[in-house]
Amino acid sequence: MMTETIAAISTPLGEGGIAVIRVSGETAVQEVERIFHSKTKLTEVKSHTVNYGYIVDPDTNEQIEEVLITVMLAPRSYTMEDVVEINVHGGVVSMRRVMELLLKLEIRVAEPGEFTKRAFLNGRIDLSQAEAVMDLIRSKSDRAFDVAMKQAQGQLSKRIKDLRHTLVETLAHIEVNIDYPEHDVDELTSNFIQEKCGHVMAEIDKLLKTASEGKILREGIMTAIVGRPNVGKSSLLNALAQDNKAIVTDIPGTTRDVIEEMITINGIPLRLLDTAGIRETNDVVERIGVERSRTALQDADLVLFVVNNNEPLQADEREWLQQIEGRQVIIIVNKMDLPNQLDEQELAALAGRFPIVKMSAMLQDGIDALESAISDLFFSGKVESNDATYVSNVRHIGLLHKARRSLQEAVEASQAGIPIDIMQIDVRTGWELLGEIVGDSVGESLIDQIFSQFCLGK
């Protein structure tokens, strides 16, 4: 495990233009060289040099990004292994594409705190720091775990689980053929296995396609739109979405549900959540909506708090503003096209350090001001996306690619007449890689499957 080459984005998302991707491990230089196009070969450059060139997708020969690459050879690097740092300039989207390309190679996403762990184990970090290193690993892992748990309930997770089920059924069948050769279970034909693998591969292709369109990707600044009923939250969402060409509208639901939109503002990915009105209610359905909006609010990196210009400030709005702490808020005074009823001075006092933007979502007026308020916060580093979500998404894409490749190899092996138990190795690898996405790769479940699917025994 220690020798595997790992990669991670080592600058927080949202530091503006430049992002650094760090790759570390025995094969770091060779692997990155496979997607680097330049006059000089990375494998031949001296340590601690900066090299200019392009990242190119080896499958399509498409130039992904102009980059500067720093090579630091062992032991003179942070981890004391060979380290390659890729400076990407083109913002979040191209950084993501570079990361995805890396993960198609023999590179995996670093575990939380893994660079530091390696630095420590290789003797780079002082003994006295051991406890701090352990703390770092714990806290980063716990955070990643929380994110993973959230994702485990999502659509992606359900689809992956279905695919895994198809594979584990096939695997169980192969295993029964092997471990119970005299049992009256049909011998699996290679056609059947090719068909099953083919089906899963096609589904993975669909997932990857939607991933590249951003449909299953949930990364970005989690932005909650909050406010009392009828202050114009939905029209704000629509206005932002229209103006910024929504990439996706994918969460179905009633008006009481959280509605979600992915948009980008000046290259910053935003995940917009419109929540049902925050107020106490006895209506069960509505209460569910409210519960969800509370959760959405909990998770948000940025809150857009909408108040109505045409109405005096309400008690619960005051309360809310007084309670809100520890997060970034932009206050939006909506419905500026209607007569003013709001005490602006009181609002300003309550707002404190939060910016106030006046607009009319109906008339699409003031959207620009809101957009620049958002990018100001983002580029000043006041708002940070939950990068664990981001990392887990690139990681998923990498795993999907690798799982697909394994299944492809199984199909090819099967076509070449390789025996079933050997081809099984690749099917099983595919199943395990998909398992890493949903956080479940335990071999015992295969054995459970064998005994629940087939009637065996003496």
Next chain:
Amino acid sequence: MPFVAGEYDVIVVGAGHAGCESALASARMGCNTLLLTINLDMVAFMPCNPSIGGPAKGHVVREIDALGGEMGRNIDKTYIQMRMLNTGKGPAVHALRAQADKFLYQHQMKETIENTPNLTLRQGMVEELIVEDGRCVGVEAKGGAQYFAKAVVVTTGTYLRGKVIVGELIYESGPNNQQPSLKLSESLKNLGLELVRFKTGTPPRVHGDTIDFSKTEIQPGDDKPKFFSYETKHADNEQLPCWLTYTSADTHEIINSNLDRAPMFSGVIEGTGPRYCPSIEDKIVRFADKPKHQIFLEPEGKNTREYYVQGLSTSMPEDVQLRILRSIPGLEKVEMMRTGYAIEYDAVVPTQLWPSLETKKVDGLFTAGQINGTSGYEEAAGQGLMAGINAARKVQGKEPVILSRSQGYIGVLIDDLVTKGTNEPYRLLTSRAEYRLLLRHDNADLRLTPTGREIGLITDERFAAFEEKVSLIEQETARLKETRVRPDETVQAMLQEANSAPLVNGIDALTLLRRPELSYAHIESLYPSPLPLDEDMKEQVEIQVKYAGYIDKQLIQVERLQKMEKKRIPEDIDYSLIHGLAMEAKQKMDRIRPLSIGQASRIAGVTPADISILLVYLEHYNRVTAKKHAETDAG
């Protein structure tokens, strides 16, 4: 009245498949060994199916043989049928399976034991372990005979508080109406060992003269049998066939209408039974839509007419068993000779063992076989061998031998038991091994003979033959690599014959052999080897060449695993002091007390983050310790 009856280096309690291997290994390693059994006529008895081997299990028998154990030699001398299974699949899952003459098998094993120097075989029921200062120093048998030793191996199978169940009939008994061991359980519990209740079962036996074989399908043995032991070069045992028939609609009807009398469903049976060895009533209830189930009729020996009815394990009442039997085509007039039964017994929770099979609680006390929650003769024998080896090594002051998961199925088996535990009787399956392609049946000797030699269980003669084999395989592989195949007429004709694409350019013979449709025989027909190769060696060359790509992939994974296995965890580590370790991980690791990072990472509930934190802690621990040593040395 207790009296001193003898002093030994190692005592083995129980002479089943685990006990026999334990005692033989210990004695052969030079330890003065005592083997105690409740009944001297039951040495190496097969209480269930009269067969040895099959997928994973057959692999274990070959591993036992490569390590210098007895099971392979014993079955080669006493088989009445030999079949290679899975020949239509890849080499990793080919598996040898033998039908044994179960009486001959016992006699042969007893004879070997009686003729082994340093080994005393004695009848006696052990009722208590003698423990002083946390060390097991001997045993006391019924009647007061006390035997003392430096290490004790307990291999009591299903005898501990055994309870036999046949319908409404329930009585205390070991397998096949043997005396159960009632007091030893108590002794183990008093030592602080946690026990668990498991259940297994066996089918009825019938008289062969009352079977109408014309209604069944014959299942003969192989014309050219292969053998389990690498020492067996030739054997011409007469082979007997097995016979296949099926349950009928009547069978299912009889079972369904008598479920109220089935102990499996009435709540009488408390023990956990294995999923892979369900009783017929269980199969019919759980897989109700399956119209029929296979039944194999297996002869129990040459000099008996008794047949084992495989597939019909049951604890239904005796009258129902007879009706079930007679509802099966071919068995309409059958005479039942013994009823099937379920048996419940106590087993030791295996996570209380070190990977050496020594208990963590009591120094010098080892357990092996079914008492550790496994099922199957082969699983028992594999553990017995390792426990015997490690008990002897303990007496001799040597480090235990622990096989890794990449070295053999025995390694997989023991690691699973001591690291993960089991909540049902554990059966080996090839799918439990991560590196199935490396753990082949054909290469067990290549994997393990050097270990067997180091342990001291492989003779000079056998080791010389082994080294010769290794060398010839290497030479032949090198020769193939150097042999140039040109696209001339003979070559193209051979390729056409074999349905293989014609050559365009010359290539080496080794590369040509990689083509799936070609075998070593094809290459040999063109370029015969000057080396004295036997069939096994040719097979070995072919497998190593053909599957090199896959084998190499697994070897890389093994290398990674090995790094984690080599990172040792000090035995006195205090997990509660490790900052940042999750509570669940602390508890689990404290209970299992893994010996290496590799083992720790396989404990259920321990996450990669926990492993990272443990690694950092150990690094810190080691550097501090090293520093202290340096200071002490300097001071």
